[in-house]
Amino acid sequence: MDSLTQIVLGAAVGEVVLGKKVGNKAMLYGAIAGTIPDLDVLASQFTDTVNALDIHRGFTHSIVFSVLFAPIFGWLVSRYEKLGSFKDWSWLFFWGFLTHPLLDAHTTWGTQLFWPLDLRLAYKNIFVIDPLYTIPFLICVIWAMRLPKISVKRRKINWLGIILSSSYLVITLLLKAYTYPKFTQALEDQEVDYTSVQTKPSAFNSILWTANVDTPNAYLIGHYSIFDTQPIQFASYPKQHELLGKLKDEEKVQQLIRITEGWYSITQKGERLFFNDLRFGVLGFASGEDRFVFSYELIETPTGLKVEEVEKDREQAKELVGELGERILGN
Template sequence: MDSLTQIVLGAAVGEAVLGKKVGNKAILYGAIAGTIPDLDVLANLFTDTITAIEIHRGFTHSIFFSVLFAPIFGWLVSKIEKKSGVGWKGWSWLFFWALITHPILDGFTTWGTQFFWPFEYRVAFKNIFVIDPLYTIPFLVFLVLTMFQKRTSLKRQKFNRLGLIVSSSYLAITLVIKGIAYQKFVNALEDQNIHFLQVQTKPAPLNAILWTANVETNDAFLIGDYSLFDSQPIQFHAFAKNHHLLGDWIHKPNIKRLIKIAENGWFTITEKEGELYFNDLRFGLLNNDPFNPEFTFSYRLFEKNGIIYAEETEKNRDDAQKLIADLWERVKGN
């Protein structure tokens, strides 16, 4: 999830663990702990694109990281907050829960997490977008209300508990909606006599009303969308896999790494002006134009000294603004 959401979650968890004893300091340190796992993005500054993708939501988003570092952070804060009356164990407990709830929440997103690192298994339920105002805003409101209550106030506990309950309930509802959307897509494929190998569903950006599906067929991927307000049949648009365009590159180590990142095959290859682009399908399209598609995550491939490198294509503000405008219209139904 986005940084603000993880800060709110960490703060609420910190309050639940130590709020009665240290008040808003529990919120502060919980918020700090909630941001720590995402510091893995700093890998972008020191390594290549493919390695940075592999690192993101890896080690720092694992059970192992939470167990290993919670006592260390807890010990540090216990030295800083000697007058708090809370010892090393109490602060360690706060950091453990604030650290581990971060990857648990991220596990519900499309990107997912390597929660069981070092085992190579990514947890990704794909039922909530990385930024979802309906999850974050009510949660934030309850957290702010909590902060303005006295440390021992029953209202303080009530507001914080409500924030956790409402946000968790919304998360559960999106799982139900995902199941409904999945069945709608499968029914549409069967009604249109489309033979498919597998289907993946995920929410469109910023909401849980509009859903998209990636559908694998023998030689292409189909992409379709469905809004809970739709009244017309679902339409699917085909995008050729074009994996053959990679030629001998498909055996190169870095290409194999990219294929693995794209969940072992959910990608297409496109050619523009003599250059090849690797399109990760997990995050769909930036636009709704099937004839001139722009994929959210697309990487230009190039060879240097016998090694294949990947460079992510740049996005601009106009892309985001157009996407939001198109989404708003599509959410209202077809």
């Protein structure tokens, strides 16, 4: 999830663990704990694009990290703060670290919670930024923060935020279960020969859902809003894996294939070759090979293969917000 959401979750968890003893400092350190796992994004400053992708939501989002580093941070804070023991602060950081990947596991990217096992949990039932999850939670945390640390109402308001946000996660799981058969039925009605289907919510909401469909030679992408009245239409994106040629044996390409779990397509523009991550679909709702959310150019150099992420068009992104709003309301 986005940084603000993880800060809010961490603050709420800190309040549950230690708020009665140290008041708002529990929220402060909980917010810090909720932020620390995402510092793995700094790997992009020290390594190449592909390895940075591999590192993201890996070790720092694991149970192992929570167990190993919670006592370290707990000891450091206990040396500085007069209230709370080493054990208290260690528990706060442990739960702050652990709830971060537990929430991230609900997103499309997922987390390697059981690192070092090469297993990424991704339930794909909530977008990385969802105001309906974050805003009520944020209001409750700020409200609780303004109450005395010994206040019973403070604890109730904080728990209200946790319950509301968790209930919303359950609702998104139910919506995922409701919309999935809509896609499979549409595929059957259109007599599409497919091997697997993955669904996820579209940006900033849980009303409009997207399906990625694996067929022998192409991926299909379709959208369904719970307000739709017309049949689901699927856009086709040829896999074109053969365009990789000898590059398919390159270590970085194999790494990308593993990261995408095989959900990728290859496009070519003149002499330029692009590796497209299909897990996150396309920008907008119109077909177009240059509208993938995540696309990487494969560049052959004298020193080896170089992989560069394609920059997104910010102006195009602004236009897509209005397009998204219209699509959410149904077709």
